[in-house]
Structure formats: C-alpha cells, structure tokens
Amino acid sequence: MADLFVKICGLRTAPDVDAAVAAGADAVGFVFAPGSPRTVDAATARELAARVPDSVLTVGVFRGQSVEEVRRFAEESGVRGVQLHGEEGPGDFAALHAEGRTLLRATAERVERCGEYGEDLLLLDAPDPGSGKPWNWGSEDFTAPEGRWLLAGGLTPGNVREALAATGAWGVDVSSGVERERGVKSPELIRAFVEAARGT
Numbered sequence: 001m002a003d004l005f006v007k008i009c010g011l012r013t014a015p016d017v018d019a020a021v022a023a024g025a026d027a028v029g030f031v032f033a034p035g036s037p038r039t040v041d042a043a044t045a046r047e048l049a050a051r052v053p054d055s056v057l058t059v060g061v062f063r064g065q066s067v068e069e070v071r072r073f074a075e076e077s078g079v080r081g082v083q084l085h086g087e088e089g090p091g092d093f094a095a096l097h098a099e100g101r102t103l104l105r106a107t108a109e110r111v112e113r114c115g116e117y118g119e120d121l122l123l124l125d126a127p128d129p130g131s132g133k134p135w136n137w138g139s140e141d142f143t144a145p146e147g148r149w150l151l152a153g154g155l156t157p158g159n160v161r162e163a164l165a166a167t168g169a170w171g172v173d174v175s176s177g178v179e180r181e182r183g184v185k186s187p188e189l190i191r192a193f194v195e196a197a198r199g200t
C-alpha cells in the first residue's frame, strides 16, 4: 500500500518533524487543542511547519474551539489544513473551506461517506482522541465510510497492518503509538509505523 495516506500527529520538536518527513509521512499534525501533553502554541508550530516541504500537508488540530480561534491559530502558524474534533457544522466547514484550507473532520460517530459536512478528509477516531486507546474498528458491526477516510485511535507499528486489513481505510493517523512516553515522540517508532503501514 505504497500510496496509503499517513499522518503523524502531535509533533512538538524539530527532530519529530524531521523524522516524520524523512519517513515519508503525507501529513504532520500540530495540536492546538488545550490540555494535551502535545499542545503547542502558534509560534512554535510556525517554526516547525517551516521545516516541512510543500508536498507534506501541515495540519492544526482543534477540539471544541471557536471558528474564530481556529482561524487565528491557522493564520498565525501557517498550517494549510485544520482538523476539527468539535461540534462544528457544515456552515463552519464552508467558511473555513472558502479560505482555502484542507479540512479534516474527526468524529467517533458512524458516518456513511466522507464529505457530508464539506470536509476533504474524514477521520474516524476513538471517543477520547489522543488517548492511545483503540475503538472497535475490527468488529463485525463496523462499516467503512465511502471516500477518503483516515483511521485513528490506538494505532501502533504492531497493529496498523491488521487495522488496515480489517477496515480498508484510505489512510491512517497516529500519535500515541509513535511515542516512547506520553507526549514524547520516537523517531524510530515513527519510521517503523510508516513502514508497517505501507508494508515497505
């Protein structure tokens, strides 16, 4: 699955970013949601995003923040994409889309297809994002949405192949599973995750 889309999230340092880019990530995420061990400010994210080539999407991650706050962080940091874990509706997505941003809608709900709210990518995540806990993506009840969707929640280098085989996801997103301790990324685990996900 060499063309599998891979996002590495919760990056806080230059070595984190360099490791994700070198490993071949398609997107890197900076957490602007408050209260996470991975939260960075806009100035830090701007410095980190400057290390990222144009071919790799930079994404700001938000949870329960106003559209005005999302817009302000995105402008100040220069990220090209925003990932929304809140209660935003189609109108909010339309407003952010009009500004040229790539939009990721994160949800723990069952969804039939990507794009229902105007998002570019759908992210199916655990109810407690960033916790490293998997959800029941392997169960018989799970039905994959149509379109471009990313699987997230408790993925690791050790389970990502199984998860892809079970769900047929278009892409994957990981944070906890590439950390040596909570909030601290491991370049080795980042590389191992991308290789395992793509089967390279």
Ligand SMILES: O=C(O)c1ccccc1N[C@@H]1O[C@H](COP(=O)(O)O)[C@@H](O)[C@H]1O
Pocket (backbone or CB within 6 Å): 009, 010, 029, 031, 033, 036, 037, 038, 061, 062, 063, 083, 085, 106, 123, 125, 126, 129, 130, 131, 132, 133, 134, 152, 153, 154, 155, 173, 174, 175, 176, 177
């Ligand atoms: O990573 C966080 O701390 C975070 C905080 C608030 C919203 C989203 C967050 N991360 C997202 O959670 C999943 C990855 O979770 P996991 O740690 O791999 O289980 C991914 O979508 C991140 O973007």
